[in-house]
Amino acid sequence: MERVPILKIGDILLVSIQVDMSDQTAVALQEDLAERIVATGCHGVIIDITALDIVDSFVGRMLSTIASISRVLDAETVVVGMRPAVAITLVELGLSLNGIRTALNVERGMELIAIDRADDRDEPDDDPVPEPTASP
């Protein structure tokens, strides 16, 4: 069975899905990822789906599940690199990836997680973040 590799970059775990996902691969990925999050204490997970031509309801649910698992373990999940054709198909099918954050590429995804972590550190009491004001 193929396994999806999980790479650690700083405080972030990077998962790049390059193979067609089957039930077994998906379950294995969820287990591996949960273990790695606990073992490394990372606070961010980036799932790169640039190589995926097809995202169906199965992959969508897998992504949602991974995001939920990560959230329980205090890690933020960002899905990056969705292709335009994939996005259009998802919209046409009426599938929405609820509870999943997205970014255009890995770099933007890392920025997003970094900003979130910074916010969390600054505002431990969940104060509303003051909007940066522009001069009129």
Place this chain on the structure above:
Amino acid sequence: MALSADESGRLGELLASRSEQVTQRWTEIIAGQLRGRLSQAELVRQVQELHRALVDALSKGAVDLNAEDATELRAVLADFSRGQARQGFSATETATGVFALKEALLTALDNDQSVATLRDYVAFSALVDQMGLFTFETFVRTRESLIADQAEQLLELSTPVVKLWESVVAVPLVGTLDSARAQVVMERLLQTLVDTGSPYAIIDITGVPAVDTQVAQHILKTVVAARLMGADCIISGIRPQIAQTIVALGIEFGDIATKASLADALRHVLRLTGVETSRRQPRREA
């Protein structure tokens, strides 16, 4: 009704022997209805080419326009009607160009009034009818391909995606948004987002004359697709009447940011990205 081999041979001979007379009359008839929109030399060349192809086909024993021996004749006819279609002649004018051959042949037959000749003439006129229909079909096909080409060019022209600022792209939509155009706009915008890595896109609908539920649906789909990819869309350029229509139709834009003008949208995005915008006093000339 197909020609018999005999008839086709006889007609080939007749057309070849009366070549001068037939082409001259033929040219006259066509020239009469074209009223000088085609030069005489060009017309004579076309008629002679058609005549030559027809004589060739008949002398080879073609009994039908679909026959093997008439391949060249079909090619010449197709060429003729394509030319007419591209130069903006009407379908009637093109078809009459071929049907004029009947009359031209009749003048060549004037002195001979036997029953056999009449039979030949009827058979021949069936062939000319076939030729006319073939011309008409080619004409329509050419026109259709012209229209398809133009529609495609219009699509290419009308959907530019421009970079407004660092990490901000904009799509100024101009003209009515139908499904085909919406699809092109959507694909191009999303592809540009990937290529430039811009997390913000502004869809400006100043140039869209009317927004109905369908257009709104297309725009919403684009915004949702962009969100799935991790980019934010702002809709700008909503004119007062359009705002009223949107409310009257009960279209919900939800949490999608909408702005009255492109400038507002850009300012909104710049604020989100943390770029400071400030108004500076115009410097006075000393």
